[in-house]
Amino acid sequence: MNQARDLFHLPEGGPYLLAHSVGCLPRAxxxxxxxxxxxxxxxxxxxxxxxxxxxxxxxxxxxxxxxxxxxxxxxxxxxxxxxxxxxxxxxxxxxxxxxxxxxxxxxxxxxxxxxxxxxxxxxxxxxxxxxxxxxxxxxxxxxxxxxxxxxxxxxxxxxxxxxxxxxxxxxxxxxxxxxxxxxxxxxxxxxxxxxxxxxxxxxxxxxxxxxxxxxxxxxxxxxxxxxxxxxxxxxxxxxxxxxxxxxxxxxxxxxxxxxxxxxxxxxxxxxxxxxxxxxxEVGQAPIRANNRACIAAFEEAARQSLDWAARSGTLCLVCDDPQGATEALSAAGFAHDFRGNILRASFHIWNAPEEARDLAQALRRAGVAFTPAR
Known part of the structure; x- marks a missing residue:
């Protein structure tokens, strides 16, 4: 995992969750x-x-x-x-x-x-x-x-x-x-x-x-x-x-x-x-496996099943308080984005399950409720 993560330059700040928008720069x-x-x-x-x-x-x-x-x-x-x-x-x-x-x-x-x-x-x-x-x-x-x-x-x-x-x-x-x-x-x-x-x-x-x-x-x-x-x-x-x-x-x-x-x-x-x-070089199978491990960690920390197995690698969550969510996540350093009231957060090979747990806990502390986007 660390060796694969080292193939990329990570932007400054907290966890980078924007692979669905702009992937990290490869060192090569x-x-x-x-x-x-x-x-x-x-x-x-x-x-x-x-x-x-x-x-x-x-x-x-x-x-x-x-x-x-x-x-x-x-x-x-x-x-x-x-x-x-x-x-x-x-x-x-x-x-x-x-x-x-x-x-x-x-x-x-x-x-x-x-x-x-x-x-x-x-x-x-x-x-x-x-x-x-x-x-x-x-x-x-x-x-x-x-x-x-x-x-x-x-x-x-x-x-x-x-x-x-x-x-x-x-x-x-x-x-x-x-x-x-x-x-x-x-x-x-x-x-x-x-x-x-x-x-x-x-x-x-x-x-x-x-x-x-x-x-x-x-x-x-x-x-x-x-x-x-x-x-x-x-x-x-x-x-x-x-x-x-x-x-x-x-x-x-x-x-x-x-x-x-x-x-x-x-x-x-x-x-x-x-x-x-x-x-x-990393392999798409390891990238996906890490993504699924991160999503499972998010669900565990959120105490909520999202049934994401048949979906993509990006969490797309309808939030009842998008402004509160983005303030809480920005304060914690999470690089994420919103489309309207939909939070989007992606886990690539440079992310770890601990970061996914921290994301869920930040939303819980902010009192933000969410459901999978449809």
């Missing part, structure tokens, strides 16, 4: 940035590009290891929003099949991306927030032949609820729709059996549980689907031959690089690859 990140971005620039100037492109490939390889997929199916992205727009813009219009299905509990950026896609004939259908997105029957009720794509959060950021990913992907296949799974709140803490899910596409960011910092995200597309998608957001790095330099001849890359767009940023992907490697 600065060396990775130096080797993958700065040193080649310093020593080679414009000749740094071969090494810089290796950095991008290193990132694709790291994501592929994390997800258990072929690196050729992975494209670096600047954000989840960019990944989703690029992917959906590649759908070919079909008469009577123009609905994108998602829950109102999805992260808002998903809905924002869909709004302008109405210009391309795609329209959002929202499952009401009051319907449980962790129940397969919820998704079944809203599927029909007009659904072109479905977007499911593997984990919902304000509740910790986990979508029935395999069932959603199977529903999509039966209805001839694309299945897209957002891993932003799950990769690094929950298992991602991509091959078992058999979803068409996975999107996610590296800033949270993967400890990769902002500006690096990814899009993974099932290999058999890639050739059928022709994204609108292209550039020379989406070209089959980026260095052909024929302005009249654009041909999509045959692998997931067709979703890559123009000249890539280098620094975010050097940092993100270091974060993913740190998580893989």
């Amino acid at each position: 990140a600065m060396g990775a940035l130096e080797a993958g971005m700065l040193a080649p620039w310093q020593t080679a100037g414009g000749g740094a590009w071969p090494r810089w492109l290796e950095t991008i490939e290193d990132f694709r390889t790291a994501v592929a290891r994390l997800l258990g997929v072929d690196p050729a199916t992975v494209a670096p992205q600047t954000s989840v929003s960019a990944a989703l727009f690029t992917l959906l813009s590649g759908l070919k219009p079909q008469t009577g099949k123009n609905v994108v299905l998602l829950s109102e509990q999805a992260f808002p950026t998903i809905g924002f991306v869909l709004a302008p896609l109405a210009r391309l004939g795609l329209h959002a259908r929202f499952i009401p927030a009051g319907e449980d997105p962790s129940d397969p029957a919820t998704w079944e009720r809203h599927f029909d032949g007009s659904v072109a794509a479905v977007i499911a959060m593997h984990v919902h950021s304000n509740t910790g609820l986990v979508s029935p990913v395999s069932e959603i992907a199977a529903l999509a296949r039966r209805h001839g729709a694309m299945s897209i799974i957002d891993l932003a709140q799950s990769a690094g803490i929950l298992p991602i059996p991509a091959q078992e899910w058999d979803a068409d596409a996975l999107i996610g960011s590296c800033v949270k549980w993967l400890c990769g910092g902002p500006g690096a995200a990814y899009l993974q597309v099932r290999s058999g689907l890639i050739a059928a998608l022709e994204p609108l957001d292209v550039g020379w790095f989406a070209h089959e031959e980026p260095f052909a330099f024929d302005i009249r001849d654009f041909r999509y890359a045959t692998d997931a690089r067709r979703f890559q767009g123009g000249t890539p940023s280098i620094a975010p992907f050097a940092l993100a690859a270091a974060g993913i490697r740190a998580v893989l």
